[in-house]
Amino acid sequence: MKLAGIHHVAIIASDYARSKRFYVEVLGLEVVAEAYREARGSWKLDLRLADGTQVELFSFPAPPPRVSRPEACGLRHLALRVADLDEAVQHLRAHAVATEPVRVDEYTGGRFTFFADPDGLPLELYEG
Known part of the structure; x- marks a missing residue:
């Protein structure tokens, strides 16, 4: 397959x-x-x-509510790719969506941040 x-x-x-x-x-x-x-x-x-x-x-x-924190077994988050992470973070903040500080993946060097949808589902923005 x-x-x-x-x-x-x-x-x-x-x-x-x-x-x-x-x-x-x-x-x-x-x-x-x-x-x-x-x-x-x-x-x-x-x-x-x-x-x-x-x-x-x-x-x-x-x-029923879904447990996401502490880390629960199963699908962890949905990662969305963006070309410009800083621009995307500014856009989210302009819409009153809180984001975590931008981090750098120690293995790939890629920049990313996390935020949540209205139900607390963890979402990630990954630059690349």
Whole structure:
């Protein structure tokens, strides 16, 4: 088997409208499709990054919280690539999104920082 890349990442939001605004207006993802799935009482929003990778944003009635701190077993975070980390950090801060101090990966030399989505899902910006 040869994997060609990541097609999408799925995220369940506790407040669909708030998360939709964050991913579309703050992070700038493109809306591909949106549908309300009445049988599930759930919204599904397909979003696309510039490279074609997609994020599926879901709402479900009363989803349980997911442990992310302390570090929990499983998917740790979603890393997004940016060309200019300083510009991206300024953009997030202009939208009242707190970011951690910029760090340098000791193995690759790449610069990165972490921030969180409205539900506290850890997100990373990686320059490169």
